[in-house]
Amino acid sequence: MADQLYLENIDEFVTDQNKIVTYKWLSYTLGVHVNQAKQMLYDYVERKRKENSGAQLHVTYLVSGSFIQNGHSCHKVAVVREDKLEAVKSKLAVTASIHVYSIQKAMLKDSGPLFNTDYDILKSNLQNCSKFSAIQCAAAVPRVPAESSSSRKFEQSNLQASNETPANNELTTNGHGPPPSKQVSQQPKGIMGMFASKAATKTQDTNKETKTEAKEVTNASSAGSKAPGKGNMMSNFFGKAAMNKLKVNLDSEQPVKEEKIVEQPPVSVTEPKLATPADLKKSSKKAEPVKMQQKEKKCNRGKRIELSDDETKETGNVKKKRRRIKLPQSDSSEDEVIPDSPGTYEAESPSPPPPISPPSDPVPKTEPEPSSVKNSSGENKRKRKRVLKSKTFVDIEGCIAQIQIVSSKLPSVWSWGFSSAAQHLPGKHEALSSSPVPKKPKQQQRKGTKCIIYVGIIFMM
Amino acid sequence: MTTLTRQDLNFGQVVADVLCEFLEVAVHLILYVREVYPVGIFQKRKKYNVPVQMSCHPELNQYIQDTLHCVKPLLEKFCPGWAITVSPAAVLGPGWEPAILSSQPGPLSPKNDVEKVVVVILDKEHRPVEKFVFEITQPPLLSISSDSLLSHVEQLLRAFILKISVCDAVLDHNPPGCTFTVLVHTREAATRNMEKIQVIKDFPWILADEQDVHMHDPRLIPLKTMTSDILKMQLYVEERAHKSS
Numbered sequence: 211m212a213d214q215l216y217l218e219n220i221d222e223f224v225t226d227q228n229k230i231v232t233y234k235w236l237s238y239t240l241g242v243h244v245n246q247a248k249q250m251l252y253d254y255v256e257r258k259r260k261e262n263s264g265a266q267l268h269v270t271y272l273v274s275g276s277f278i279q280n281g282h283s284c285h286k287v288a289v290v291r292e293d294k295l296e297a298v299k300s301k302l303a304v305t306a307s308i309h310v311y312s313i314q315k316a317m318l319k320d321s322g323p324l325f326n327t328d329y330d331i332l333k334s335n336l337q338n339c340s341k342f343s344a345i346q347c348a349a350a351v352p353r354v355p356a357e358s359s360s361s362r363k364f365e366q367s368n369l370q371a372s373n374e375t376p377a378n379n380e381l382t383t384n385g386h387g388p389p390p391s392k393q394v395s396q397q398p399k400g401i402m403g404m405f406a407s408k409a410a411t412k413t414q415d416t417n418k419e420t421k422t423e424a425k426e427v428t429n430a431s432s433a434g435s436k437a438p439g440k441g442n443m444m445s446n447f448f449g450k451a452a453m454n455k456l457k458v459n460l461d462s463e464q465p466v467k468e469e470k471i472v473e474q475p476p477v478s479v480t481e482p483k484l485a486t487p488a489d490l491k492k493s494s495k496k497a498e499p500v501k502m503q504q505k506e507k508k509c510n511r512g513k514r515i516e517l518s519d520d521e522t523k524e525t526g527n528v529k530k531k532r533r534r535i536k537l538p539q540s541d542s543s544e545d546e547v548i549p550d551s552p553g554t555y556e557a558e559s560p561s562p563p564p565p566i567s568p569p570s571d572p573v574p575k576t577e578p579e580p581s582s583v584k585n586s587s588g589e590n591k592r593k594r595k596r597v598l599k600s601k602t603f604v605d606i607e608g609c610i611a612q613i614q615i616v617s618s619k620l621p622s623v624w625s626w627g628f629s630s631a632a633q634h635l636p637g638k639h640e641a642l643s644s645s646p647v648p649k650k651p652k653q654q655q656r657k658g659t660k661c662i663i664y665v666g667i668i669f670m671m
Numbered sequence: 672m673t674t675l676t677r678q679d680l681n682f683g684q685v686v687a688d689v690l691c692e693f694l695e696v697a698v699h700l701i702l703y704v705r706e707v708y709p710v711g712i713f714q715k716r717k718k719y720n721v722p723v724q725m726s727c728h729p730e731l732n733q734y735i736q737d738t739l740h741c742v743k744p745l746l747e748k749f750c751p752g753w754a755i756t757v758s759p760a761a762v763l764g765p766g767w768e769p770a771i772l773s774s775q776p777g778p779l780s781p782k783n784d785v786e787k788v789v790v791v792i793l794d795k796e797h798r799p800v801e802k803f804v805f806e807i808t809q810p811p812l813l814s815i816s817s818d819s820l821l822s823h824v825e826q827l828l829r830a831f832i833l834k835i836s837v838c839d840a841v842l843d844h845n846p847p848g849c850t851f852t853v854l855v856h857t858r859e860a861a862t863r864n865m866e867k868i869q870v871i872k873d874f875p876w877i878l879a880d881e882q883d884v885h886m887h888d889p890r891l892i893p894l895k896t897m898t899s900d901i902l903k904m905q906l907y908v909e910e911r912a913h914k915s916s
Contacts, residue, residue: 228840230833266840316840319704322715322722323836329721330826 213253216240220254224267224313230327232312237342238331244342251310268318271295272311275302289321683747686901689821690746691739692718693828694788694805698735698853699725700835701790701803705842707849719829737874738853744868745784745861746807786856791883794914795848799886802909803835810903820900827897831906834895841892842908846915854879888912 219240223229237247255269269292277286283303289311290298299305312324332339353361696718703713703724708731716725726732785807792801855876857865862876869875889909896905 228834228837230837314837314840316837318836319710320715320722320724322724323833326721326829326833326836330829 213250216242216250217254217257220250220313224254224315228315230312230314230318230323232324232327233310234328235331238335242342244344247342248309251313255310255313266315267313268292268316269313270311270318270324272307272309273298273302273305274307275299275305277301278303289324291318682901687743687746689824689828690807690902690904691743693831694742695735695739696723696725696832697803697805697835698739698790699723700832701792702726702731702851704835704839705792705801705845705849707792707845707851719825719832721829721832723832735853737872740872741865741868741874741876742785742788742855744864745855745857748784748861784857784861789854789856791852791854792845793850793852793883794846797850797883798911799883800845800849800911800914801842802886802889804905804907804909806905806907808903808905810898810900812900824899824901827899831895831897831904834906838892838894838908841894842910843914852883854884886911 220231223231233244233247233251237244255267258267270289272289274287277284288298700723702708712726712728713724714727715722787807788805790803791799794800865876886909888911890912891907891909893907
């Protein structure tokens with residue numbers, strides 16, 4: 211009775227729906243073992259042929275056996291049409307097996323439709339593709355997660371090596387050649403070989419990630435397992451910068467994912483140039499060593515920057531250096547340490563508006579600093595003076611004016627090092643003030659560092 | 672009718688690209704399966720992750736490409752209208768049809784410049800024996816946002832390819848010496864848009880003849896239908912009852 215139902219199903223597929231019914235497709239569709247599906251197809255063909263109902267049936271067979279080619283014995287597996295079956299059988303030294311591969315109404319001109327038939331059904335059953343399979347290996351057991359990471363790299367290197375081997379080896383070394391996994395990777399050539407290797411590595415990654423997920427209990431682990439996958443996808447779209455950002459976020463949120471983080475490239479916190487306060491300090495610290503390297507007198511300067519970051523007072527010895535620091539920062543070419551008199555200070559005043567634009571951001575503050583380091587000391591002095599006297603500073607709203615006044619102590623808002631310098635130039639303090647705000651810094655000269663810094667921040671925001 | 676926005680244009684371009692690629696593959700496969708040209712000029716290629724047959728003949732390939740290149744702008748637009756049938760003025764030569772002129776009023780095109788694309792196989796007397804009709808309509812819900820959209824469409828197009836491969840079982844054999852041509856059912860206004868591209872490509876289209884469009888005593892054999900977020904398409908074959916006569 212059950213057999214009758216199966217036969218009716220096959221009849222419907224082949225005759226009514228004009229489908230190509232392969233044993234693999236039938237096995238998945240009816241949920242039976244592949245050997246049973248083969249038997250069912252054979253039974254159907256025999257019955258139809260006996261009935262001689264006139265229904266047009268074309269059958270393909272899978273033949274396998276030992277084949278002698280150029281003196282070498284190899285195992286040959288071929289899908290042949292019914293009309294060529296006898297010819298192929300006669301060429302085989304020993305016929306190991308013959309079974310029905312597919313049944314269809316139309317006579318196929320090539321094997322393309324056979325592959326097409328199995329492609330979608332296999333793709334939809336990828337998770338249990340061996341459920342009805344007769345291929346078994348007792349040694350094939352799931353891997354331990356600890357070995358997965360090390361074995362993944364080993365397999366990747368193997369795949370790369372196997373892709374390089376010539377494809378000719380497949381024909382002559384079948385049965386004597388490398389293991390099937392490598393043979394599969396050898397088959398695609400050129401561009402298709404690239405796709406095969408990529409797909410293989412990706413599937414390995416996903417498989418191993420799923421295994422590690424099974425052993426991690428926390429939710430963070432599951433989210434983290436998705437993140438590397440997402441990171442792999444996103445890296446293709448957005449590139450390295452986005453990947454680094456992702457990894458920074460991952461590291462801050464989920465410190466547990468050691469395995470996956472280890473596999474990924476190390477995260478560099480200073481690389482992403484984000485205009486955030488956290489990054490600002492880090493970038494400023496990055497700028498500091500640059501300054502240190504470029505100029506001799508910068509050692510104090512670097513300390514000054516750190517001090518200013520920490521909002522501490524600066525000593526009087528730093529006066530002259532602070533003045534120098536002012537101008538380059540305002541010009542975005544700052545960061546020189548030049549012990550000059552106020553005369554040179556004025557000469558630099560006509561420095562143009564360009565310094566205004568960078569001041570609008572806290573990040574460019576620190577960035578221009580290293581660039582300014584490269585300029586000569588004499589040029590820096592002049593620039594400083596220009597900056598201080600520039601109207602553009604005045605044009606900008608009260609904050610800037612205030613900064614200028616304070617810039618006698620703080621040459622510009624954007625240089626942390628200016629804060630202490632400003633305290634020692636009370637003369638400039640009065641000359642530049644034009645807004646009511648400057649009075650405050652007068653009273654708070656020594657506290658000006660903090661006030662100025664705050665003002666600067668407010669302005670920039 | 673909503674106005675065309677930038678997103679609509681991109682949507683139309685996506686649909687047009689997908690359709691033109693598919694139609695090129697389908698035309699090559701029809702020529703292979705129906706033995707319009709010798710099997711020797713075809714070689715196995717890969718499309719939608721499955722093997723397909725494609726011609727190696729450069730002029731034939733160029734003809735098919737030019738044909739679909741002119742059709743592409745029509746596929747990019749989705750507008751109401753009525754249909755006329757045009758066919759490409761092919762290069763005169765063995766196996767290819769000369770230019771055909773005619774106009775044929777048709778039903779209102781459902782919001783698409785292209786109502787259908789037809790691959791017509793003609794016998795030696797230039798009478799159609801088979802017509803592979805690709806009816807293209809706008810899907811009920813236009814959407815391009817799904818993540819798995821293109822893989823789903825690819826799967827559906829694979830099914831079309833498979834159906835064309837086995838259409839031999841439901842069709843009669845064609846007489847020897849057959850030729851083919853491509854017809855496009857579209858709007859009159861659309862043909863004016865096509866003229867620009869025709870001039871650029873030097874590939875003129877003409878209105879199709881009545882005799883080339885109408886088939887005597889046709890038999891309808893549906894092959895496949897598909898509905899997706901970006902495309903709704905139906906493939907059926909109109910076959911002449913007595914091919915050898």
